Amino acid sequence: MANFIKQFILLFSVQLMIVENGWIVEDISGRRYLVNFSGSPFSRKYAHRLRALNLKQIYYKNERSRKTSTASRTAGVRATVVARKPGLDTTCPPKDIFPLDSGIPCFMDRTATPMFVYFTFDDAVTSWNIGFYRHLFGSNRLNPNGCPIRATFFNSNGNTQYNLVNELYRGKHEIASHSISHRGPPTWWSQTATMDDWIREIVGQRTNIHRQTAALDGRGVPVAEIRGMRTPFLAIGGDVQFDMLERNHFVYDSSMVKHDRKPSWPFTLHDPSAAKGPICRSKHCPTRPHRVWEAVMNVYYLNQSGLVTPCSMIDGCRPRGGRRGALEFLRTNFRRHYDDPDKVPFGINMHAAWFAFDGYLSAMNDFIDELLKLEDVYVVPIYKLIEWIREPKKLSELNSSKFGC
Ligand SMILES: [Zn+2]
Numbered sequence: 001m002a003n004f005i006k007q008f009i010l011l012f013s014v015q016l017m018i019v020e021n022g023w024i025v026e027d028i029s030g031r032r033y034l035v036n037f038s039g040s041p042f043s044r045k046y047a048h049r050l051r052a053l054n055l056k057q058i059y060y061k062n063e064r065s066r067k068t069s070t071a072s073r074t075a076g077v078r079a080t081v082v083a084r085k086p087g088l089d090t091t092c093p094p095k096d097i098f099p100l101d102s103g104i105p106c107f108m109d110r111t112a113t114p115m116f117v118y119f120t121f122d123d124a125v126t127s128w129n130i131g132f133y134r135h136l137f138g139s140n141r142l143n144p145n146g147c148p149i150r151a152t153f154f155n156s157n158g159n160t161q162y163n164l165v166n167e168l169y170r171g172k173h174e175i176a177s178h179s180i181s182h183r184g185p186p187t188w189w190s191q192t193a194t195m196d197d198w199i200r201e202i203v204g205q206r207t208n209i210h211r212q213t214a215a216l217d218g219r220g221v222p223v224a225e226i227r228g229m230r231t232p233f234l235a236i237g238g239d240v241q242f243d244m245l246e247r248n249h250f251v252y253d254s255s256m257v258k259h260d261r262k263p264s265w266p267f268t269l270h271d272p273s274a275a276k277g278p279i280c281r282s283k284h285c286p287t288r289p290h291r292v293w294e295a296v297m298n299v300y301y302l303n304q305s306g307l308v309t310p311c312s313m314i315d316g317c318r319p320r321g322g323r324r325g326a327l328e329f330l331r332t333n334f335r336r337h338y339d340d341p342d343k344v345p346f347g348i349n350m351h352a353a354w355f356a357f358d359g360y361l362s363a364m365n366d367f368i369d370e371l372l373k374l375e376d377v378y379v380v381p382i383y384k385l386i387e388w389i390r391e392p393k394k395l396s397e398l399n400s401s402k403f404g405c
Contacts, residue, residue: 095390096291100267100274103342105392112394114378115338116345116385117371118295119151120254121352122178122230122313124159125168129352133168136364141372141379145398147405149368149379154178154230154254157205162212169213169221172405174381176228176254177205186233190284193237198244202229206248227251227383228295234312236282242269242290252293252386254349256280257312263298263337263344266386295382297349300333314350322359323366330367345385 098105104113121133133151141149153168156178169175179201193201206226214220227250231237234255245253258264260278269275272286279296280286299310302317311317319329330348337346355361371377376395380388384403393402 096268096293097270098266098268098293098389099271100279101262101264101342102267105265105389108392108394110341110343112396113343113376113392114388114395114398115343115374115376116388117334117348117377117379118345118382118385119348119350119379120154120230120382121151121350122154123156123182123351124161125153125155125164126159126161127164130161130164130167132352132355132361133173135361136368137171137173141368143372143378143380144375144395145378145403145405147403148172149372150174150381150384151379152176152228152254152381152383154228155205155209156180156182156232157208158182160212162209163216165209166213166216166220169225174228174383175209175221175226176230176382177202177209177226177250178230179232180205180208182232184233186235189231189233189235189237189241190282193240195240195244198237198241199248202244202250203248229253229255231255234297236280236284236286238284239286239288239290242272242286242288242292245292246290250292251383252295254295254297254347254382256294257297257299259299259310261301261336263340263346264296265342265344266293266295266382266389268293293386295347295386297347298337298344300329301336302329303332312349314348315354318357322357323362324359326357326360326363327366330363331370334367334371347382 104110137149137151139148143149150173152174154176155165157180165175181201206223209221209226210223229245229250231241234257236255242253252266256275256279258279259281269286269290269292271289275294276285297312299312300314300317301310302308302319317329319325334346337344355364371379378398
């Protein structure tokens with residue numbers, strides 16, 4: 001209760017400090033923004049945006065007083081927009097600093113923001129699972145800008161048929177590294193693996209994919225286009241893993257799971273402490289800043305009661321009722337992202353084995369049909385989504401010449 005009163009007093013004092021229509025704030029990279037505060041009732045909805053900017057200083061709009069305050073860090077302040085005014089550096093944050101839960105990139109209006117959906121499939125690409133991929137990502141399925149819908153494949157070596165990896169790559173899907181051995185136990189990845197091991201496994205599979213595919217058609221998947229990774233068993237390997245990624249010019253990891261109803265956009269690990277808690281729970285989370293993106297895996301709920309443990313991957317959930325049940329499961333989880341105030345991208349992270357259950361493949365097929373009826377939905381691989389976050393474009397600007405396929 002005492003805490004509540006303290007919060008209230010802080011909030012009240014924050015109110016008093018708001019002069020005219022905003023504050024100038026400075027983030028850790030030294031950029032300044034003009035932040036407007038609305039006069040509407042306090043809403044926690046926007047508080048995280050300010051916190052996520054990693055503010056170093058907060059100034060009054062009238063800079064003469066140059067007073068600083070830390071109040072907004074402790075009390076939820078109500079920021080609605082970052083205004084763009086001439087003479088002030090109110091551009092978007094630097095391309096490779098995108099803090100966790102900082103809302104829609106560049107504070108873009110949600111109606112102008114595309115709704116991104118990305119599919120990821122883990123493990124070997126084989127003659128068994130390629131059929132599902134051909135079926136779901138047929139050439140007739142297009143995004144609103146006319147580009148075909150595409151997925152990301154986190155590929156591990158065992159059982160992979162590299163002619164099929166080539167087929168996926170030529171079809172404009174994204175290929176990413178999921179290790180050479182995929183060895184167990186999970187603790188080997190989180191506790192035992194050394195820098196050399198990580199390089200052998202993750203960089204090694206990048207090289208391996210390139211060599212094996214190039215041996216077949218003379219070109220193969222270029223190393224520079226293998227930009228991402230996912231750890232086997234989603235076992236995070238601490239700073240060693242992220243040092244390995246950074247030193248070897250990977251763009252992103254996608255192994256951290258967010259155990260929370262509020263989903264998150266991909267974010268950068270320039271401040272890994274922000275990921276502690278709801279996202280990285282193990283003691284093997286990175287502790288130092290890394291120039292790496294994290295395409296966080298938001299959990300799925302089997303039903304809305306919250307009584308059943310959420311699943312980290314689609315195939316961890318087995319909805320009842322075959323095709324109908326599975327479709328409903330996909331719809332409700334999509335809506336939780338789509339209807340979020342931050343219009344959070346919906347990742348469909350899975351193994352193809354889920355399609356072996358009766359009706360589930362048809363459900364996914366129906367679900368994609370439904371997605372493609374929505375005029376703001378774009379189904380893209382992870383790296384395209386990160387490209388967009390780095391340089392956001394309004395829906396109206398997403399024609400193929402500007403965003404590419
Ligand atoms: Zn795997």
